[in-house]
Amino acid sequence: MKFDKPATDNPIDRLQVVGQPRDRIDGARKVTGTARYAYEHHDVAANQAYGYVVGAGIAKGRIASIKLDAARKAPGVLAIVTAKEAGKLNKGKRNTARLLAGPEIEHYHQAVALVVAESFEQARAAASLVEIAYAPTKGTFDLKKVKDSGKKPEGDDPSLDDTNVGDFPGAFESAQVKLDQSYTTPDESHAMMEPHATLAAWEGERLTLWTSNQMVAWGVADMAATLGISKDNIRIMSPFIGGGFGGKLFLRSDVLLAALGARAAKRPVKVALQRPLMINNTTHRPATIQRIRIGATREGKITAIGHESWSGDLPGGGPEVAVQQTRLLYAGANRMTAMRLVELDLPEGNAMRAPGEAPGLMALEIAMDEMAEKLSLDPIAFRMLNDTQVDPEKPERPFSMRQLGECFRVGAERFGWSRRQARPGTMRDGHGLIGFGVAAAFRNNIVMKSGARVSLDSQGIVTVETDMTDIGTGSYTIIGQTAAEMLGVDLYKVVVRLGDSAFPVSAGSGGQWGGNSATAGVYAACVKLREAVAQKLGINSGEAVFEGGDVKAGNRSLPLASAAASGPLTAEDTIEYGDLDETHQQSTFGAHFVEVSVDTATAETRIRRMLAVCAAGRILNPKTARSQVIGAMTMGAGAALMEELAVDKRRGFFVNHDLAGYEVPVHADIPHQDVIFLDETDPMSSPMKAKGVGELGICGVGAAIANAIYNATGVRVRDYPITLDKLIRHMPDAA
Amino acid sequence: MNRRDLIAAAGACAALPSMVGAARGQPVPIGEPVRASVSFRVNGAGHHLELDTRTTLLDALREHLKLTGTKKGCDHGQCGACTVLVDGQRINSCLTLAVMNQGSEVTTIEGLGSVDNLHxxxxxxxxxxxxxxxxxxxxxxxxxxxxxxxxxxxxxxxxxxxxxxxxxxxxxxxxxxxxxxxxxxxxxxxxxxxxxxxxxxxx
Incomplete structure (x- = not known):
């Protein structure tokens, strides 16, 4: 199905199942421990052996020698894989560094060997006997130090280009009120709860992989490329994924090493990256240094806005696209953005939940708060003065839908924003200084081609198959709801099967495109199935109403199941998109409101209240969508207050590489969270009229917390995370 | 191990940094795994296992009894994903060796309820x-x-x-x-x- 005209009325609009806050259809399995994750498939292949990964002990250089004798002789050892044993391996196009290093080392904890043994304990013990001598070379690890060596990112992706509209330097120079500030965000880790894990089994040339991957088709393609085998010989299954956040978008070392280990040991092998290895072995969100300049009239109209960002990555990698939202969020005739990329020899930087916007808005939305204060304007009023319904760079191009103002209005009322004191440090409760903060949330809506297969059996059971993944997002449930709505059956009559490369290729889970695009693909397949059903029943498909398990037309009503009486009916289709996302800017919007208390004596920040108001198209399931938003707000709270990979700038690695050292929010850090979804349907996005919501919630929330801390204390911290050591010396007198 | 052995071992640990260099190139060969038997009940059912003494309760559950409902998030007691009830008290099952749980009554997520009969x-x-x-x-x-x-x-x-x-x-x-x-x-x-x-x- 080609989606190239705005959606009109369709069966989804009935909202009998779609749009309802249904419990997750996979919920009972998850709460009983019967949903099986990558490392847990005991029954699919006999005689499974265990792999344990050895990571490089240097950041850059070469392996001078590697001694395997002792490890080979250790009890239970079946095989050891190193780059030498593995032979020629290519690199998948989505990987920056190789997944198995040697002799060249590109980053710390890059995998250099896999030890395969009869048991996990034996593999671990033997791995400690692998003896490696390194010849290290000098690396570059300090973004701040080498910032000025940054170059324009290479490649033909226009989103990486510098942008210039009007005369930014002139307009900024002559602006009546100006802000020119720098902000920094640190390296961050996805730290999903399930480690990257894979079980690999060979049958002749054919490789089957049970793994934990957000993008099944990408995984197949990159695995085929890496091993130099045909995609047809690889099957990936990823039915349950214990969190991803972008960290499982790509093929990682667990998959390759399990496959190589299984080939060497001639047995199925399973590998889970050890937690202390994960952070340096896999990808992370790169640190940024950002400079923001805003010029405005005395009345608060922005006349010039400029955003520059510096970040680093391994050679061949890309930048953190932290300036993206600034091209679209606020009006202003004169504008510029630029990104500069430096080469660093730290582990590979890549996408983490809302890449670009998450760190970009952490800076931009503090800058807007600072500018509002300079203008003596309420921060919401300042933002509303510079709201826009068109792409500020191309005013002829409207937003498909933009309710940013309504988000702020509704949120301000619900939150009690009018109680905020404009002067910092003036609200107190016991030992705490109280502050309110606000920030805009913004994230683009990306549409992706997505396929599905739907079948109907003689019992009236509808089965949906697609390689779409559910990384906690609720894909199982919203896909089930979509099929139930389209075919007029109860949700329990729908079976959803996901994450298998044998199924039609879907959008996958990433960039908050999965929910809208994958359900649109299911919609397309259901339209075809409805036609097949109508034809089978001798009904004009244009007249057919699918409702209550029946198909009705005029006075006739036939059970849906009867269409499959003589055998199952199956339909497959793919949703493809025209240029509606080019003629119209499709984005999602929100407003974050936060109340904090900062202890007058210790400068410890506690979040007391959080509210997000979101406008993100049709909300397919308010229960799971709300969970996406509160989860993203939680991760944003981590980014604001505690998350930071500490860089060892001499040896070149992230020091706090486990869940004890890399602090993420825990129960005690997070208060009750409120989310309001504005009533919205966006006919430009897809037949579902939905947009993404999984990443919107993290966009801006960090700045709302930072702004609340400023409102509480009068201390403006521009370097995340805002830990108490950055506040305590500047706190107002405790008395 | 008696108290004197413990002190001797502690002394050896203290001397370790200087020994690391010397030990390189001659890794200490390790013998066959030490195995021991242990009996405990899991979700009401009795189990007798012969295990490598290094096996954690978590891996005994996941890899030997194939009760994979209990999760391994970090294997270092940092995340809580492996929490089970042992004699009614919650513990991180990655931080206890299986053989330390002789005679225990272990309750895992599978023992609390099932898909058709949720706790x-x-x-x-x-x-x-x-x-x-x-x-x-x-x-x-x-x-x-x-x-x-x-x-x-x-x-x-x-x-x-x-x-x-x-x-x-x-x-x-x-x-x-x-x-x-x-x-x-x-x-x-x-x-x-x-x-x-x-x-x-x-x-």
């Missing part, structure tokens, strides 16, 4: 959407069940105002006591609602 806490997690990816969920639920029991038993926490009086099932108490169970998806707000719901019905 009230499991049902409340579904109703309140107290999870997303589901990986920390069995540990959260085992902890949640134990936390309500701990409060009922009057065991104080860091946020309890009175160390000796009756404990209230307040949100602050639940959050404090649940803080050893990390949920990266960020379902905390919903988990507290689920626990409050169950506590309310328990009265």
């Amino acid at each position: 009230p806490m499991q049902a409340a997690f579904v109703k309140h959407d107290g999870f997303q990816c589901g990986y920390c969920t069995p540990g959260q639920i085992c902890s949640a069940v134990a936390v309500l029991d701990e409060i009922k038993a009057g065991i104080p926490s860091h946020v309890s105002a009175d160390l000796e009086g009756a404990m209230a099932v307040s949100e602050a108490e639940l959050r404090e006591r649940m803080s050893g169970n990390i949920c990266r998806c960020g379902a905390y707000s919903n988990i507290v609602e689920a626990m409050t719901d169950v506590a309310g019905r328990q009265g």
Whole structure:
């Protein structure tokens, strides 16, 4: 199905199942421990052996020698894989560094060997006997130090280009009120709860992989490329994924090493990256240094806005696209953005939940708060003065839908924003200084081609198959709801099967495109199935109403199941998109409101209240969508207050590489969270009229917390995370 | 190992840094794994296992008994995903060796309820959407069940105002006591609602 005209009325609009806050259809399995994750498939292949990964002990250089004798002789050892044993391996196009290093080392904890043994304990013990001598070379690890060596990112992706509209330097120079500030965000880790894990089994040339991957088709393609085998010989299954956040978008070392280990040991092998290895072995969100300049009239109209960002990555990698939202969020005739990329020899930087916007808005939305204060304007009023319904760079191009103002209005009322004191440090409760903060949330809506297969059996059971993944997002449930709505059956009559490369290729889970695009693909397949059903029943498909398990037309009503009486009916289709996302800017919007208390004596920040108001198209399931938003707000709270990979700038690695050292929010850090979804349907996005919501919630929330801390204390911290050591010396007198 | 051995071992540890260089190139060969037998009950069923003594209770459950509901998030006692109940008390099963649990009664997520017969806490997690990816969920639920029991038993926490009086099932108490169970998806707000719901019905 080609989606190239705005959606009109369709069966989804009935909202009998779609749009309802249904419990997750996979919920009972998850709460009983019967949903099986990558490392847990005991029954699919006999005689499974265990792999344990050895990571490089240097950041850059070469392996001078590697001694395997002792490890080979250790009890239970079946095989050891190193780059030498593995032979020629290519690199998948989505990987920056190789997944198995040697002799060249590109980053710390890059995998250099896999030890395969009869048991996990034996593999671990033997791995400690692998003896490696390194010849290290000098690396570059300090973004701040080498910032000025940054170059324009290479490649033909226009989103990486510098942008210039009007005369930014002139307009900024002559602006009546100006802000020119720098902000920094640190390296961050996805730290999903399930480690990257894979079980690999060979049958002749054919490789089957049970793994934990957000993008099944990408995984197949990159695995085929890496091993130099045909995609047809690889099957990936990823039915349950214990969190991803972008960290499982790509093929990682667990998959390759399990496959190589299984080939060497001639047995199925399973590998889970050890937690202390994960952070340096896999990808992370790169640190940024950002400079923001805003010029405005005395009345608060922005006349010039400029955003520059510096970040680093391994050679061949890309930048953190932290300036993206600034091209679209606020009006202003004169504008510029630029990104500069430096080469660093730290582990590979890549996408983490809302890449670009998450760190970009952490800076931009503090800058807007600072500018509002300079203008003596309420921060919401300042933002509303510079709201826009068109792409500020191309005013002829409207937003498909933009309710940013309504988000702020509704949120301000619900939150009690009018109680905020404009002067910092003036609200107190016991030992705490109280502050309110606000920030805009913004994230683009990306549409992706997505396929599905739907079948109907003689019992009236509808089965949906697609390689779409559910990384906690609720894909199982919203896909089930979509099929139930389209075919007029109860949700329990729908079976959803996901994450298998044998199924039609879907959008996958990433960039908050999965929910809208994958359900649109299911919609397309259901339209075809409805036609097949109508034809089978001798009904004009244009007249057919699918409702209550029946198909009705005029006075006739036939059970849906009867269409499959003589055998199952199956339909497959793919949703493809025209240029509606080019003629119209499709984005999602929100407003974050936060109340904090900062202890007058210790400068410890506690979040007391959080509210997000979101406008993100049709909300397919308010229960799971709300969970996406509160989860993203939680991760944003981590980014604001505690998350930071500490860089060892001499040896070149992230020091706090486990869940004890890399602090993420825990129960005690997070208060009750409120989310309001504005009533919205966006006919430009897809037949579902939905947009993404999984990443919107993290966009801006960090700045709302930072702004609340400023409102509480009068201390403006521009370097995340805002830990108490950055506040305590500047706190107002405790008395 | 007697006390004197322990002191000797500690002394050896202290000397370790200087030995590392010398030891390189001649790794100490290790022998066959030391095996031991252990018996314990899991979810009411008796098990007798012959295990490598290095096997954690977590791996005994997941790899030997194939009870994979208990999750390995970090294997270092940092995340709480492996929380199970041993003799009614919650513990991180990655931090106890299987052989240390001779005679114990272990309850895992599979023992609390099944898909067709959910434990009230499991049902409340579904109703309140107290999870997303589901990986920390069995540990959260085992902890949640134990936390309500701990409060009922009057065991104080860091946020309890009175160390000796009756404990209230307040949100602050639940959050404090649940803080050893990390949920990266960020379902905390919903988990507290689920626990409050169950506590309310328990009265």
